[in-house]
Amino acid sequence: MITRHSFIPMAVRLAVACLVLALGGQAALADYKSDMGYTALAAELGAAMPTGADVPVSQVEAPLVSGAYCPDDVTDSELIGKNYTWENGYAGVSGHATTVARYYYGSTLSFAPGISTINVYNANSFLTALKAGKLSDPAFETSSVQSDSWIGSYVDPVNPTSAQITKDIQTLRRFDYTIQRDDFVGVVAVNNGSATAIPSLLASSYNSITVGMSNGNHSHGLTSLQQQDGSGRIKPEIVGSTDGILESGNPAPYVSFVVPLVSGAAAELLQVAAGNSSLSLASHSQTVKAILLAGATKTQFPTWSRTPTAPLDTTYGAGQLNVYNNYHILTAGRQQASSSATVGSAGWDFNTTSASQTQTYFFDVPGTTAFKEFSVVLTWNRVLTPDSFFGMTQLNSSLANLDLKLYNASGFALGALVDSSVNTTDNIEHIYGSLLPGRYALEVSSSYAASTDYALAWRNRPTLPGDANLDGEVGPEDFGLLKDNFGVVRTDWAHGDFSGDGEVGPEDFGILKDNFGASLPGLAPFAPLVGGSDAPVGLTVTPEPASLLLLLGLSAPAWWRKRRAPARGAARGQ
Numbered sequence: 001m002i003t004r005h006s007f008i009p010m011a012v013r014l015a016v017a018c019l020v021l022a023l024g025g026q027a028a029l030a031d032y033k034s035d036m037g038y039t040a041l042a043a044e045l046g047a048a049m050p051t052g053a054d055v056p057v058s059q060v061e062a063p064l065v066s067g068a069y070c071p072d073d074v075t076d077s078e079l080i081g082k083n084y085t086w087e088n089g090y091a092g093v094s095g096h097a098t099t100v101a102r103y104y105y106g107s108t109l110s111f112a113p114g115i116s117t118i119n120v121y122n123a124n125s126f127l128t129a130l131k132a133g134k135l136s137d138p139a140f141e142t143s144s145v146q147s148d149s150w151i152g153s154y155v156d157p158v159n160p161t162s163a164q165i166t167k168d169i170q171t172l173r174r175f176d177y178t179i180q181r182d183d184f185v186g187v188v189a190v191n192n193g194s195a196t197a198i199p200s201l202l203a204s205s206y207n208s209i210t211v212g213m214s215n216g217n218h219s220h221g222l223t224s225l226q227q228q229d230g231s232g233r234i235k236p237e238i239v240g241s242t243d244g245i246l247e248s249g250n251p252a253p254y255v256s257f258v259v260p261l262v263s264g265a266a267a268e269l270l271q272v273a274a275g276n277s278s279l280s281l282a283s284h285s286q287t288v289k290a291i292l293l294a295g296a297t298k299t300q301f302p303t304w305s306r307t308p309t310a311p312l313d314t315t316y317g318a319g320q321l322n323v324y325n326n327y328h329i330l331t332a333g334r335q336q337a338s339s340s341a342t343v344g345s346a347g348w349d350f351n352t353t354s355a356s357q358t359q360t361y362f363f364d365v366p367g368t369t370a371f372k373e374f375s376v377v378l379t380w381n382r383v384l385t386p387d388s389f390f391g392m393t394q395l396n397s398s399l400a401n402l403d404l405k406l407y408n409a410s411g412f413a414l415g416a417l418v419d420s421s422v423n424t425t426d427n428i429e430h431i432y433g434s435l436l437p438g439r440y441a442l443e444v445s446s447s448y449a450a451s452t453d454y455a456l457a458w459r460n461r462p463t464l465p466g467d468a469n470l471d472g473e474v475g476p477e478d479f480g481l482l483k484d485n486f487g488v489v490r491t492d493w494a495h496g497d498f499s500g501d502g503e504v505g506p507e508d509f510g511i512l513k514d515n516f517g518a519s520l521p522g523l524a525p526f527a528p529l530v531g532g533s534d535a536p537v538g539l540t541v542t543p544e545p546a547s548l549l550l551l552l553g554l555s556a557p558a559w560w561r562k563r564r565a566p567a568r569g570a571a572r573g574q
């Protein structure tokens with residue numbers, strides 16, 4: 001059955017690692033709240049900051065050897081005064097459960113201090129209640145968010161049997177089945193350590209959100225489950241900063257304590273969605289997942305990459321959780337596909353598609369800006385159905401194949417394909433990159449006959465005015481583009497028309513001048529510096545416009561007159 005070491009809770013395993021860190025580690029300088037956009041959103045919203053209030057949650061904890069699995073609700077000031085249900089009977093305080101709880105719904109440490117109703121499960125009892133291989137249905141999950149900071153498997157690592165592997169697969173299907181049936185947001189852990197394998201339970205699920213760390217020190221890469229359970233899917237799907245996370249006063253950079261932060265971020269979204277009827281479809285677990293992944297940031301990770309057939313980075317997934325982005329995607333509102341109207345450049349949809357349908361979302365990048373980042377995520381659930389002969393003892397898995405494509409568009413007609421996410425193994429598609437001004441279309445298609453619910457979420461980050469080459473900085477290369485096209489009509493941002501009037505002129509020079517030397521905050525802060533201690537070249541000083549022109553041997557007015565005059569004549573037909 002369950003191999004004993006498989007259920008050693010992370011807290012026990014981590015005791016050794018904590019000791020090492022206590023001896024050799026240093027206090028973290030940054031903190032997870034500012035790293036993940038919580039501080040910025042709280043500053044923007046003030047008293048309106050969501051807290052997860054009225055969102056019921058559950059916490060599943062691997063028991064200690066003693067059987068203890070409960071957070072300390074009696075003496076821990078972060079946790080007292082809330083309503084706890086010990087689903088498997090009160091069995092004593094677990095330090096691991098207490099730390100998870102502090103970062104899940106603690107009064108000062110969490111992203112969701114307003115959470116007040118918590119169901120706590122012993123992970124072993126929780127697995128039993130899923131009833132893998134039994135005729136009966138799994139137990140209902142009445143909470144809206146479930147946090148799983150534990151890992152496990154029924155498979156004996158030394159002498160694996162096919163029956164054990166089947167039990168893992170059927171357990172995972174039962175878990176995904178409960179998400180499909182009860183529509184809660186499941187947030188689950190990969191293992192600690194970058195050389196570890198991705199756990200079967202529950203990290204290999206489809207319908208939950210699998211979490212790792214921004215330091216990359218977690219199991220990552222491809223799932224390896226067999227049968228219809230999609231080996232080769234990329235995990236984790238999102239990561240979180242561990243800067244400043246402590247357990248018993250020591251730095252605790254472990255997956256266990258990032259899972260509850262992602263769970264709290266989900267609770268915040270659900271609270272906002274519940275408080276506004278126009279956002280009600282955001283309460284679906286697929287929508288929350290799409291928003292969390294679309295909101296995630298990659299600029300911390302210079303090696304982050306995806307391809308049309310690999311939607312996520314194999315270490316960082318969709319990137320680092322960002323509470324600020326999540327909130328703004330959600331409140332941009334639901335926006336539906338249309339062949340005669342555009343959607344906004346941020347938002348989400350929850351809808352249904354099938355093989356006979358294509359859903360197209362037209363949107364504009366205005367001529368007066370350009371997007372350094374455009375991020376869009378499509379996700380849907382796999383569907384589990386009882387076998388026609390074996391009934392609930394054997395759940396069968398069906399996975400629709402939806403695809404996501406980004407096109408140039410003219411009016412409401414598709415133009416050239418810009419990028420695509422068309423993998424065939426996973427229930428996630430993701431496109432991420434920079435966009436110049438213009439009209440675009442996102443297309444959601446399905447090659448699966450049955451009707452499939454899906455969620456789509458998208459956001460953008462404008463670059464700085466004057467950044468013609470979209471590298472996030474305004475510098476000499478942008479000035480060069482502007483200079484080379486000065487006076488040209490019918491041109492675009494990439495050639496120096498930052499004002500969006502279709503020509504490159506003094507107004508564009510003014511925009512570039514005002515931003516010369518600036519770069520987007522938080523952009524690839526880990527970019528290597530040449531020579532170790534050398535300062536980056538060219539971006540530390542903001543030259544005056546006169547000195548810039550002097551540097552290039554140009555006189556602005558003469559240069560302007562020389563090239564602008566014929567261009568304007570042509571434009572006016574003179």
Ligand SMILES: [Ca+2]
Nearest residue numbers: 402403422423
């Ligand atoms: Ca696909």
Ligand SMILES: [Ca+2]
Nearest residue numbers: 467469471473
């Ligand atoms: Ca630039």
Ligand SMILES: [Ca+2]
Nearest residue numbers: 497499501503
């Ligand atoms: Ca212009």
